[in-house]
Amino acid sequence: MPGFYIEAMTATDSRGFDPGGYFAFDLARGAVHTRHGERVLVLASDVLGPLVSTAVRQGDLTAVRMLGKRIGEDAQRSLGGDVKGATPEAVITHASGMLSLLGWGTLQLERWGQALVLVLEGAPSLDNERLGLAALLGGLLTSLGGRDIACVPVDGARFVIVHPSIAEAVWSWSKDGKDLASVIARLAPEAA
Amino acid sequence: MTAAKVQKLRALLERVERRRKEPRLVSVTGGAQVASANTNETLRTLEVVPAQAPLLAPPSSLPPPSSMPPPALPALDATLRSPPPPPPSSMPPPARRTPSSTLPPEVVPASPRAPTEVLPAAQARIAPASPVPFDSAVRVATPPRIDAPKTFGELLEQSLALRPRA
Numbered sequence: 001m002p003g004f005y006i007e008a009m010t011a012t013d014s015r016g017f018d019p020g021g022y023f024a025f026d027l028a029r030g031a032v033h034t035r036h037g038e039r040v041l042v043l044a045s046d047v048l049g050p051l052v053s054t055a056v057r058q059g060d061l062t063a064v065r066m067l068g069k070r071i072g073e074d075a076q077r078s079l080g081g082d083v084k085g086a087t088p089e090a091v092i093t094h095a096s097g098m099l100s101l102l103g104w105g106t107l108q109l110e111r112w113g114q115a116l117v118l119v120l121e122g123a124p125s126l127d128n129e130r131l132g133l134a135a136l137l138g139g140l141l142t143s144l145g146g147r148d149i150a151c152v153p154v155d156g157a158r159f160v161i162v163h164p165s166i167a168e169a170v171w172s173w174s175k176d177g178k179d180l181a182s183v184i185a186r187l188a189p190e191a192a
Numbered sequence: 193m194t195a196a197k198v199q200k201l202r203a204l205l206e207r208v209e210r211r212r213k214e215p216r217l218v219s220v221t222g223g224a225q226v227a228s229a230n231t232n233e234t235l236r237t238l239e240v241v242p243a244q245a246p247l248l249a250p251p252s253s254l255p256p257p258s259s260m261p262p263p264a265l266p267a268l269d270a271t272l273r274s275p276p277p278p279p280p281s282s283m284p285p286p287a288r289r290t291p292s293s294t295l296p297p298e299v300v301p302a303s304p305r306a307p308t309e310v311l312p313a314a315q316a317r318i319a320p321a322s323p324v325p326f327d328s329a330v331r332v333a334t335p336p337r338i339d340a341p342k343t344f345g346e347l348l349e350q351s352l353a354l355r356p357r358a
């Protein structure tokens with residue numbers, strides 16, 4: 001049965017995430033850089049929200065997805081090894097650490113049968129349908145997984161991780177009011 | 193009293209003493225074997241076997257599920273109540289046979305659920321080919337872990353392989 005809940009994987013890996021020295025504030029030049037040398041801006045969330053809402057209305061969340069990819073790259077560097085071969089706990093530890101450091105809330109991974117579900121708690125409110133956060137997490141996982149991945153908002157703070165080709169279908173079920181278990185029960189492994 | 197009489201009397205006393213001891217050994221053997229083979233493990237095996245047996249034995253050879261937990265008790269009772277095998281002519285009446293209070297602690301069965309008669313059958317369902325240590329038998333009977341640990345990549349691929357049901 002594909003829809004039953006198995007376990008939650010939280011950020012508890014022993015090789016902890018190190019937030020020390022991530023931001024370098026260069027007051028003389030008026031710039032903030034990450035420890036990898038990328039220039040970043042510190043924005044108020046109520047400024048970013050309307051920007052994301054506008055992007056959702058225009059159907060183009062490329063910029064948010066790009067931000068997610070950057071966060072994923074940082075998480076990958078923080079993990080310091082092969083992401084796919086790492087334990088889910090280790091990956092989530094570093095991904096959640098990065099998101100927390102940037103103020104995007106805390107991340108958790110859940111297994112529902114064969115489906116993976118991300119739980120993002122404490123995230124700023126960007127748009128009503130949480131498509132901005134879905135794009136952010138999709139970009140994050142695309143970096144970590146090394147292939148295009150989509151996250152679809154279902155049930156509160158949860159996002160189902162799916163192949164981009166079925167994201168629209170899953171999203172339509174979610175909009176129809178199906179809860180997470182019902183959505184996952186409609187999925188089955190692809191026939192070989 | 194002559195020496196011959198003394199010797200005769202002594203022989204008689206020895207025979208009486210042997211008679212007193214013989215049945216005790218006979219009646220304790222079953223329990224002693226079970227207990228000395230580690231009663232706890234025996235019990236564990238017996239408790240595990242009914243649940244696992246359908247996996248390893250053809251269904252027709254198994255008792256119906258309702259009779260599984262624990263099949264040993266009726267068998268034990270029946271065994272205890274049934275008349276013992278014909279005793280040797282020298283065996284005293286059953287009433288004198290080793291009340292459990294006279295047994296040394298190590299041979300007193302810890303529980304009435306460890307009958308010798310049931311044990312071989314239970315083991316046979318687990319490992320019919322050869323006798324297996326109890327611990328091994330229990331491990332064999334334990335179902336394999338369904339949800340083996342997976343890497344992040346494996347879990348991710350599983351999730352990405354999901355498609356809408358037809």
